[in-house]
Amino acid sequence: MTHEHHARAVGVSRNFGTVRALDSVDLDVAPGELVGLLGPNGAGKTTLLNLLTGLRTPTSGRVELFGGDPRTPRNRLGLGVTPQETGLPETLRVHEIVDFVGRHHRNPLPTHELLEQFGLTGLERRQSGSLSGGQKRRLTVALALVGRPKLAVLDEPTTGLDVEARHVLWEALRQYHALGGTLLLTSHYLEEIEALARRVIVVDRGRVLADGSQEYIKSRVDTRTVSLRSAALPDLPGVVHREHDGDRIRLLTRDADQLIRELVTSGADFRDLHVAGATLEEAFMTLTNDGTPTNADVATVDRSTS
Ligand SMILES: Nc1ncnc2c1ncn2[C@@H]1O[C@H](COP(=O)(O)OP(=O)(O)OP(=O)(O)O)[C@@H](O)[C@H]1O
Structure with missing residues (x-):
């Protein structure tokens, strides 16, 4: 049976005691989409995924999975x-775990194929307890795809992975999507x-702030980045976020x-001035906060050190 939406939330709210984790959220994921859910800590992302996958029930509203x-x-x-x-x-050994999960599905991917996609070839006979944190993470994501969902x-999916492992995983997810798979993922890495x-959905404080293509999200915020070099720059009005990289200031x-x-007019000494449009990261920061540190800042640090 085919459905217009693989997953859907209609007017969904979820309370935990006095905390309103989700507040009247509408969301649908159509077949073949690759949707990224972005939001700072505590925004409600995990709660939304848990409702859509049936791990929790909404306080009000309706959720659907495959109709x-x-x-x-x-x-x-x-x-x-x-x-x-x-x-x-x-x-349990790696291949035993993959075989075990695969056996719950009608048409599982061959174990060697799945392990190869996720850069785990050669680790088949290793006990999972001996894997590195990054290898374990890749294995747990691979297990989600073993049944060709x-x-x-x-x-x-890529939290805790180094840059190389993250790229291997991206490639595996792209391959899954290219073969017709639909993907809904959350990430703290905006570059991811x-x-x-x-399609990007920005969530904060339990609400959907923006939902659309990357271009749409960027256009939602009329934000510019002014980048310059300066040894000492005073606080200036109208700055939503400030970042330092040596004497380069954004x-x-x-x-x-x-x-x-x-x-x-501040009289500050500066040079090498550039003005550019918003990246997705900057659009996200502007949408979700006005200067307080968020995961977006974490992502920036991660990028600069990778
Ligand atoms: N089981 C629970 N009991 C009480 N409060 C909860 C529970 N689960 C989530 N919350 C609260 O609901 C809000 C949303 O949490 P959620 O885990 O969905 O956010 P998130 O966007 O996934 O955050 P993170 O990026 O940190 O994983 C938070 O305020 C959280 O403390």
């Missing part, structure tokens, strides 16, 4: 999931969403013209 109730086992057959945290049986829901997702602002006027 039905996500808690009905039949509706979950086409679903592959990697939660934020997973445990693997430590004494129609929809894969991955909560921060930028590299992978066609100022995020909604009004570059005004900021440059302020810069000149």
Whole structure:
């Protein structure tokens, strides 16, 4: 049976005691989409994935998986999931774990093929307890795809991976998508969403702030980056976010013209001035906060050190 949406939330809210984790969220994921869910810590991303995959129920509103109730086992057959945290049986070998999970599916991917895709070839006979953190993470994401799911829901699939391992995983996910798979993933790495997702959904404080193509998200915020070199720059009005890399300073602002006027009248010594449009990361920062540190800052640090 085909459905217009693989996953859908209609007016969904979820409370945990007095915390409103999700507040009237509407979301749909159509077959073949590759959707990135972005949001700072505590935004509600995991809660949303848990509702869509049937691990939790909404306080109000409706969720659908393949057109039905996500808690009905039949509706979950086409679903592959990697939660934020997973445990693997430590004494089982890698191939035993993949074979075991694969046997729950009608048409599993051959184990060697899956391990090759995820850069795990050669580790078949290793006990999972002896794998590195990054190898374990790749294995748990691979397990979500072993059954050739129609929809894969991955909560921060690359957290803890080094740059090389992250790229291997991206390639595996791209391959899954190219073969018709639908992907909904969260990430703290904005460059990851930028590299992978066609559609981006920005969530904060339980609400969807923006939903659309990367270009749309960027255009939602009329933000510019003013980049310059200066040994000492005073605080300037109209700066949404400020970042230092040696003497290179990046100022995020909604009004570059005004900021440059302020810069000149401040009398600060500066050189090598550039003005550029918003990257997805900058759009995200502007949408979700006005200067307080968020995961976007973490992602920036990660990029600069990688
Ligand atoms: N089981 C729970 N009991 C109480 N509060 C919860 C529970 N699960 C989530 N919350 C709260 O709901 C809000 C949303 O949490 P959620 O885990 O969905 O955010 P997130 O966007 O996935 O965050 P992160 O990026 O840190 O993983 C937070 O305020 C969190 O503390």
